[in-house]
Amino acid sequence: MKTPEDAYKLKLVSDPFVYGETVYFTLNWIESGEYRSSIYRFNGKEATRITFGGHEKNPKIHNGGLYFVSYNKEEESLFVQEELAEPRKLFTNKSISKYIFHRDGVLAITVDKSEKDKPFVTSSVKYRFDTTGFLRERKKLVSVLEEPPRVLASGDFDVIDVSSNGQRAVFAAAVEDNDRGLEDVYELDVKGGKYRKVTSGEGKAGTVCVASDGTIAYLGHRKGLKPWASSSLIFPEAGKEVEVGRTSHNKVTTDLFVSASESLVSDNGVLYLEGQEGGFVFLYSYDGTNVKKLTEPNRAVRAFHVAGGKVAYVYTSPEKPSVLSFNGEYDPNPNVIGHPLERIEVEGREAWLILSSKGSPTVLNVHGGPQMAYGEAYSIEFNFLADNGFNVLFGNPRGSDGYGEEFAYRCVGDWGGEDFQDLMKFMDAAKSIYGLKEEFAITGGSYGGFMTNAAITQTTRFKCAVAERCVSNLMSMCGTSDIGFWFNALESGVKDPWSPEGMEQLLRMSPITRVKSARTPTMFIHGEEDYRCPIEQSEQMYTALRLNGVDAVLARYPGDSHEHARRGIPKNMNDRLARKLEWFRKYMQQ
Secondary structure, eight states, X not given: OOOHHHHTOOOEXXXXXXXXXXXXXXXXXXXXXXXXXXXXXXXXXXXXXXXXXXXXXXXXXXXXXXXXXXXXXXXXXXXXXXXXXXXXXXXXXXXXXXXXXETTEEEEEEEOOOOTTSOOOOOOSOOEETTTEEOSSOOEEEETTSSSOEXXXXXXXXXXXXXXXXXXXXXXXXXXXXXXXXXXXXXXXXXXXXXXXXXXXXXXXXXXEEOTTSOEEEEEEOSOSOTTOOOEEEETTTTEEEOOSSBSSOOBOOOOSSOOOOOXXXXXXXXXXXXXETTEEEEEEEOSXXXXXXXXXXXXXXXXXXXXXXXXXXXXXXXXXXXXXXXXXXXXXXXXXXXOOEEEEETTEEEEEEOSOTTSOEEEEEOSTTTXXXXXXXXXXXXXXXXXXXXXXXXXXXXXXXXXXXXXXXXXXXXXXXXXXXXXXXXXXXXXXXXXXXXXXXXXXXXXXXXXXXXXTXXXXXXXXXXXXXXXXXXXXXXXXXXXXXXXXXXXXXXXXXXXXXXXXXXXXXXXXXXXXXXXXXXXXXXXXXXXXXXXXXXXXXXXXXXXXXXXXXXXXXXXXXXXXXXXXXXXXXXXXXXHHHHHHHHSOO
């Protein structure tokens, strides 16, 4: 039997930075109920720790100095450590999400400190954001080594990314349509403090790069406001787009407590980026003519860096949570071996099974999004359930990312329809192929929570359910979610969510309108500071089930956002796994 505390005893690699024959990186872990991290270096054979405070991240080497960010609960600081000298503080603010070098200076995306006890007044539709809270301050671009630090780009928008080749600098931001998050790329005159837009049309542009020859590139699309749109490698000044993978990003979801990072790196005239194909995430190169796949299948690349032709990348696989590859491999969890996956294909759709035994009950998991995907990655929860005697089934129904834009669009206006039927077919196939018994539970978060609610209102096949950070009422969520006012409308195929026909469609798709048919014992798990799918979504379903005589439990986690299952408060994450296991054991025979 495995405990939740055992499940989270992992060390995860992030922020690789190649310098010569060495890669510097951040190692992350949980200790004494807190997230910790330190800087290490790896030469292909041996990993060595080089900072010891337990609160350092994001290392870079520049002009012989080691730069890194040190943090506590109140602020983050940029430090530089030169040879034989103590670390020197360069800049401090509430947060530093990225920093780069430009000529003799350092540009950083940063957020100012704010007084949270003062009244908050807004005239923006988007006035709060999940994990951030109320938008009292925005992410701005600052030249941090000047005295005082000089603001280069700020306003009622967030600067998302920044890049420089030492001469030319660009950044990405949703300057013109911050409410809906439509992003553009801007060239920045650092000396004059002015910028100009280099993209046209509308779309997404979350990751930017200036190549050594001054070419501007970014990852995104110009297809308007479409959550299902596939991304490409785009050269805005040349009017050129290159397809890399089925989509040029990583939407393979895991519950590892360090997020995957999306990068676009230029080295010796070659661009490097991630691309997703089904449940795999590969590292690719593009030399101006050819796209080349650099990594193996059966894994998902989560971070990388390239310099001087040397490539370092971090990957996860079903068996290994986090491995650094650079002239060899560094595995910070040598004694952790995850359960292997059995791949199932149903009408061209992918699913996977962790098989504990044919006689064990099975938990069906549904990913969020809906334009996300499961794949070849390590899952803390899946392995925890398998270690405790459950089969774990998960897959990518229509609407999932990584299979092309048409497939990702196929759940729009039909949440809980044919996508739900895909899930039922995954169950039937697993039963038929592996001889599983008819003893299933269902669980999922966000859109997966919606599908859990949809399932219990359409079938009594599940012995029990756990809906996390769920959606139950698409209409009420339009006015309470940070993105619901546009995202719910688009995903429901609605032009105006406050028109009579719009309201009718939103409610038609909402599980809350069919709750009288639900008979499945259901646990609802929700972070109280979830601004993506506000906790009122769970409250509606929970109250309705209780008043209709169905066993239901509501677990509320103070201080947790929509990320409660991936990077929530550690003690809450332990409690969450324990409660889910107890609920499954209560209603299913082992």
